[in-house]
Amino acid sequence: MNKVAIKVKNLVKKYNDSTIIDNLSFEVPEGICFGILGPNGAGKTTTMEILYGKVQREQTNGTNGHEARESKEVSVFGYDPLDNELEIKFITGIIPQEDNFDVELSVFQNLLIYSKFYGLSKKQALPRIEYVLEFIDLTQKKDSRIRELSGGMKRRLLIARALLNDPKLLILDEPTTGLDPQVRHHIWNKLRILKKEGVTILLTTHYMEEAYQICDSLIIMDKGKKISQGTPIELIEKNIEKYVLEIIKNNSKFKGDNSPVLRVETSHDRTLIYSDNLDEIKRISNDFSPGDYYLRQSNLEDVFLKITGKRFNE
Amino acid sequence: MNEISPPSFSQRIYSIWYRHILVYVKNIFSNGIPPFLEPLLFLLGVGLGLGNFVGEINNVSYVTYLAAGIIAPPAMFTAAYECTFGTFIRLEFDKVYDGMVSASMTVEDLFIGEILFAGTKGLFFSFAVLSVISIFGLIESPMAVFCIIVGFFTAMMFAVLSLLVTSFVNNINHFNFYFTGFITPVFFLSGIVFPLNTLPKFLELFAQIFPLIHSVNLMRAFCFNQFELSLIGDIFYIITFILIIGFLAIKRLRHKIIT
Structure with a gap:
C-alpha cells in the first residue's frame, strides 16, 4: 500500500489555442478509488486519455511562456504513456463513456477477440471470460448479440471486458451516466469488491453521490484546473456549512x-x-x-x- | 498479478486480422457468394455479348483475353470499399478502433492489420474469379494460380490508397468522388476490357501511373505463361506504392485517433 499508482505533475494540454488542461497535478496511491469530478468540458476525460496514450500531452510545460520544467510529468505504475503505451494498456482496464463493441458479434466473441488483443491464448482466455461474465452477472447473456443487450448490460460488459487481463488499474469514464439506480448500485458494489482485491480505480463522474459512495479521494476540476482536493468528507467540511x-x-x-x-x-x-x-x-x-x-x-x-x-x- | 509483457508485434497484427476475419465470416453467405457471381455475369454479358463483335486480341479469343483481365478488379473494389466506407464506419460511427486501442494495441497495429485483411480479401476475390474462369476453360497455364498472390498485393495497394483518402474525408458521402473520379477510370484504363496499345501513345503512358495496370500485367503474364522483363518494373511499382502510401496513410490516420 501507499505506493504511487498514478503520478501527474504540471500537466498541460492544448487544442489549437485553447488550454484544455492547465497545470494539473495529482497523485493516486495504489489500491484506492480516486475520483475526478467536474462539469462537462472540465478536462476530466482528456486527463484520463492522456494516462493511456489516447491523447498526447504537451511535452514542454509552462503555460504563460514559462520555461519548460519537466517533460516527464505523467507516470502510470512507473511507465510514461509517451514511451510505454503498450505496457500501460496491458495492465489497465479502460471503460469508455460510449460502448464500442462489435455489434454483429456475440458477447462471447467480443470478449474472445478482446482477450486476443491482450495476447491471451484461447486456453488462457476461456476461463477468464467465464470469470468476468460471472463477476458482472452476465453469464446468461454469453451467446446474445450485442444489439440485444440493454444499455445497463452493455456498460457492465464494458467492465467485464476491461477485466479480461486482470488489470492493476481500472480507468472508468462516467461509468454510471444514464443508468437506472439498480444498475448503478450494482456497478458500485462491483467496484468496491475490485478495490478490496487491490485494484486501483480512477473514475470521472459528475454524480456527486457516486463520488461520495465509492471514492476514497477526489479532485474537483473546472476549466482544466484542479480547484479542490481531498476525501469526500474533507471537501464538504472544508468548503461548505x-x-x-x-x-x-x-x-x-x-x-x-x-x-x-x-x-x-x-x-x-x-x-x-x-x-x-x-x-x-x-x-x-x-x-x-x-x-x-x-x-x-x-x-x-x-x-x-x-x-x-x-x-x-x- | 500479471507479468507485464504486452503481446508481440506479430501477435497484435494477427489479433486484428483475426477480428476482421471473424466479422467477415459472420455473414459468409452474403459476403461469400457475390465474388463468384460477378465474374460469371461479366463473362456472359461482356465476354460473350461483346466478344461476338470483337474477334481475337493478341491471338486469343476476346473471352479469353477478358477473363485474364477480370481477376484483378474485384481485389481492387473490395479493398477500396473496405478501407473507405468500412474504415470510416469503424472510425466514426461504431468507434470500434477506440475499443481496440484501449487494449494493448497501437494505432499502427490497427491499420497494418487492416491492410493485411484487405489483402486477404483480395486473395479470396481473385481466387473466386480464377475458379469461375477455370470452369469455363479460359485458363491457358497452371501458372495462373499465382494470380491470387497478385490479388493479395493488388488489394493492399488499394487498401493503403483508400486509407489515405479516408484520412482526408469528414463526410462519408465524399467517397463518391473517389469511386467515380478515380476507381472507375482506373478500371477502364488498366487494360482489362481492351488493350492499352490501341490508345494514343500519351494516354497509354499516362495510364502507367495508376496502380491497377501493374497487377493486370502480372496476372496476364501468369495466365498466358508469357513473361517479360518489364514485369520487374510492375513488381517494383506495387511494393513501393504499398510502402510509401501505406506509411503516409497510417501517419495521417494516427492523428484521427490519437489527439
Whole structure:
C-alpha cells in the first residue's frame, strides 16, 4: 500500500489555442478509488486519455511562456504513456463513456477477440471470460448479440471486458451516466469488491453521490484546473456549512435574516440557507409549512455547485 | 498479478486480422457468394455479348483475353470499399478502433492489420474469379494460380490508397468522388476490357501511373505463361506504392485517433 499508482505533475494540454488542461497535478496511491469530478468540458476525460496514450500531452510545460520544467510529468505504475503505451494498456482496464463493441458479434466473441488483443491464448482466455461474465452477472447473456443487450448490460460488459487481463488499474469514464439506480448500485458494489482485491480505480463522474459512495479521494476540476482536493468528507467540511435549508415554495415569505451564522443564496424560485448551526436553521424553517422546505445535511453537490459556480459551462 | 509483457508485434497484427476475419465470416453467405457471381455475369454479358463483335486480341479469343483481365478488379473494389466506407464506419460511427486501442494495441497495429485483411480479401476475390474462369476453360497455364498472390498485393495497394483518402474525408458521402473520379477510370484504363496499345501513345503512358495496370500485367503474364522483363518494373511499382502510401496513410490516420 501507499505506493504511487498514478503520478501527474504540471500537466498541460492544448487544442489549437485553447488550454484544455492547465497545470494539473495529482497523485493516486495504489489500491484506492480516486475520483475526478467536474462539469462537462472540465478536462476530466482528456486527463484520463492522456494516462493511456489516447491523447498526447504537451511535452514542454509552462503555460504563460514559462520555461519548460519537466517533460516527464505523467507516470502510470512507473511507465510514461509517451514511451510505454503498450505496457500501460496491458495492465489497465479502460471503460469508455460510449460502448464500442462489435455489434454483429456475440458477447462471447467480443470478449474472445478482446482477450486476443491482450495476447491471451484461447486456453488462457476461456476461463477468464467465464470469470468476468460471472463477476458482472452476465453469464446468461454469453451467446446474445450485442444489439440485444440493454444499455445497463452493455456498460457492465464494458467492465467485464476491461477485466479480461486482470488489470492493476481500472480507468472508468462516467461509468454510471444514464443508468437506472439498480444498475448503478450494482456497478458500485462491483467496484468496491475490485478495490478490496487491490485494484486501483480512477473514475470521472459528475454524480456527486457516486463520488461520495465509492471514492476514497477526489479532485474537483473546472476549466482544466484542479480547484479542490481531498476525501469526500474533507471537501464538504472544508468548503461548505454542515446544513442546508432549501425553501422550495413560497420563498417570498423569507425576508432575509441578518444572523451571522447564516449564508443565503437565492436562485430563481429557490432559496438556500446554509449554516453550521442547526438550531438557527430550524428556527427559520418554523415559518414554513412542511412541503415548502427541505432541511438536510449539505453534500458534495452543494460543494460542487458552490465552487464551480451555478452557471452552465457550455 | 500479471507479468507485464504486452503481446508481440506479430501477435497484435494477427489479433486484428483475426477480428476482421471473424466479422467477415459472420455473414459468409452474403459476403461469400457475390465474388463468384460477378465474374460469371461479366463473362456472359461482356465476354460473350461483346466478344461476338470483337474477334481475337493478341491471338486469343476476346473471352479469353477478358477473363485474364477480370481477376484483378474485384481485389481492387473490395479493398477500396473496405478501407473507405468500412474504415470510416469503424472510425466514426461504431468507434470500434477506440475499443481496440484501449487494449494493448497501437494505432499502427490497427491499420497494418487492416491492410493485411484487405489483402486477404483480395486473395479470396481473385481466387473466386480464377475458379469461375477455370470452369469455363479460359485458363491457358497452371501458372495462373499465382494470380491470387497478385490479388493479395493488388488489394493492399488499394487498401493503403483508400486509407489515405479516408484520412482526408469528414463526410462519408465524399467517397463518391473517389469511386467515380478515380476507381472507375482506373478500371477502364488498366487494360482489362481492351488493350492499352490501341490508345494514343500519351494516354497509354499516362495510364502507367495508376496502380491497377501493374497487377493486370502480372496476372496476364501468369495466365498466358508469357513473361517479360518489364514485369520487374510492375513488381517494383506495387511494393513501393504499398510502402510509401501505406506509411503516409497510417501517419495521417494516427492523428484521427490519437489527439
